[in-house]
Structure formats: C-alpha cells, structure tokens
Amino acid sequence: MSKRKRDLYEVLGIPRNADQNAIKKAYRKKVLKYRPDINKDKETLSLFREADEAYKVLKDEKKRKMYDQFGHQGVNQQASSSAYQSNVDINEFFNNVGSMFEDDFFFKQGGGKQKRSNKKGAGASIVIKLKISLKDGYEGGKKNIRYTHYVSCESCEGNGSQGGVSLKRCNKCDGSGQKKNMQGHSFFQFISVSVCSKCEGKGQEIEKICQSCLGEGRKKKEEPLAIPLRAGITGGMKFSIAGRGHATVRGGGISGDLILHVEEEKMDSYHRENNDLHRLSYINIPDAICGGYVKIKVFSKLYRVEVPKGCQSGHVVKISQKGFPSYDRTTSRGDLYIHFYVWMPKDISIEDRKLFQNMQSFKKDGKNMVEKANFFDKFKKWFS
Secondary structure, eight states: OOOOOOOHHHHHTOOTTOOHHHHHHHHHHHHHHSOTTTOOSHHHHHHHHHHHHHHHHHTSHHHHHHHHHHGGGGSOHHHHHHHHHSOEEHHHHHHHHGGGGTTSGGGOBTTBOOOOOSOTTOOOOEEEEEEEOHHHHHHOEEEEEEEEEEEEOTTTTTSOBGGGOOOEEOTTTTTSOEEEEEEEETTEEEEEEEEOTTTTTSSEEOSSBOTTTTTSSEEEEEEEEEEEEOTTOOTTOEEEETTOSOOOTTSSSOOOOEEEEEEEOOOTTEEEETTEEEEEEEEOHHHHHHOEEEEEEETTEEEEEEEOTTOOTTOEEEETTOSOOOTTSSSOOOOEEEEEEEOOOSSOOHHHHHHHHHHHHHHHHTOOGGGGHHHHHHHHHHHO
C-alpha cells in the first residue's frame, strides 16, 4: 500500500493563502535543512524530494490553482516523480537554486559573494598593485609598468601542436572534455562532473607537440604597459583592463583581465583627506612676526599665500577649490589647506642671540613693538 501524500502546504509549513515570497522563503529553509549534496540517507532525501515537489507546484500559479481545486489528482504527479527517479546532476541543482542562497555561507568562496564569470574558457586574470603618488592623484598623468603574463604561442598559433596542425578528438571523453561519475542511492543519484585527465578538458589531443611552448599553446612574456592616470585617482580604487591577463592553455578562449589595485604612497609635507589636500609649509621667524606673502609650491603649481602678522605654528589658510578633483567629476573639487609652521634655527650667532634677547627685554618692559620698526627691519633682513 502506497504512502499517502501529505498536503503541499503542510510540507512547506505555510498557510494556504501564502504569497510567492512566503513560499520561496519556506522552500529555502527546507533546502538548507535537507541539503541533497550533504545528506545521503534515504529518509532525508525523501523529505527533500517532497519539499521540492511541493515548491514546483505551488510556485506555478496554474498548477497551484489546479491543486487547490482537485488536490494531488489535479497535478501531474507522475511527471514530477519521474524526474526524481532519473539521475540528477548536482551542478545543475546548484545552478538552479543557487541564486536563492547568495547570502548563505556555503555559497560563498573567499569570504564573499562570488559570481560565475560570463567569460567561458577565459584565461586567468592577473592582479597587481599599482602604486601612485599624491601628485599623480592631483594632476593625473601616466604610469609605466612592466609585468609578465602568458601570451599565445606564435609558432603553433596557440593550439600546442607542431606547426599549428589541427588536433584530433580525445578518445577517452569522446571530445566532451569531461568525465561523469555516478553516486548516491539507486532512486536518487547525483552525477559529478570532472575534467578529463587525458585531454585536460580540451576534448582534443595533440599528436605532435609544439617544441616552442611544449604543447601548452602559450609562453611567458614580459611586456611594458602605459597606464593613463586620471586626476582624482586615489588609493583603494580597482581597475580592470580586458584581455591583458593570461592567455588560455592551448587557445580556444580569450585572455583574462589585468586587475589593478591602486595604492597611494605617502609624501612628506602632504596629506590627503578625501578630496582635500593639506600642505605643510615652513616659514622663518621674520615672516611669522611681520607677515607678508610667501610662494608655496604644491606639486607643479605655485600659489601666493598671505602670512598674517604674528603668525603662529599651526595657523591654517584655506584656498577653496584647489584640492583634488573628483575622479568621476560628480562632486566639486576639494580645498587646499596650508598649514604654517614657524621654523626655529638650532644654531645662531652671538649677534643673533642678542637680537632675541632684545626682543625679550621689550616684552618685559611692555614697550610698543611698532615703535621699533628699525629693529624689525634689521631682524627681517638678517634672517631672510
């Protein structure tokens, strides 16, 4: 006597008026609980099959309507069941349901979400660090690098065969490049697919290998590359240059990408804060006391900046819209901040020391410094 089929809503643990989101969420929980790639016992596989059958019916509005009206007789259970009597490809299973579980740990690799590449048969990508200076970010320019990657062998035109002669079909995998292995129970079997060991997944064999690349179809080559730098570029950015990665083994696909991870090197007297630029500028004691204008070089540009009288170390002058430009030009340019620092000499002559001592006496006596203009002129001239 056959076992009575349970109500499909009961199987998923949802009410009969559940919407599609609730149905999908309930099925998701069941798959996580009865994962067919891990649980091999008959009872658990049977529970998974039951949940999957329920989901296939209830996610389809027409089938769901038929089930609500006529029960199990209203849907084609035979077709649904026969799918589970045949072999199931475990890779196909994850391709079908994987998008439902992008946030689950067992669908992650390397600590984050991984999307399948659309570049079937593409060569491996190369990741390198691109070091730039603050000047590169401020003004833009060009960075010349040299890197090594695999390129297609010119002698065999990339197919690995001497003289580029056409390859023959692999007799082990019959040209598929894959080997299929059956596993699981008789009523619920999985097919795992592995790469053919003879042709290494190419589906073709070489009769006489190319002596230049030893049958690999590619060779290592060091090449120069000029990388244009747009003003506003900063550390932490990533760029991809298509086709500049490794060529594939024995051709048959496009080359991978060259991925650049930008690192910004620090510079003395400069500091970047988002799009704002901070510049440390040293001034001498006469300029700090008397004030005036100083010329300050910021990379290749020269700015004339006013120094207030009695300027103290740490005084900041803001020059609007003279910082870093926005890389994508969606926001305004940053600001430039000049941080003044009064330079103090370590070694001074006896006469210089007397000048400072005279300044101390003026301060002690409380005399008006403006009345001593001649003294300050001499002071400024001396240290300028």
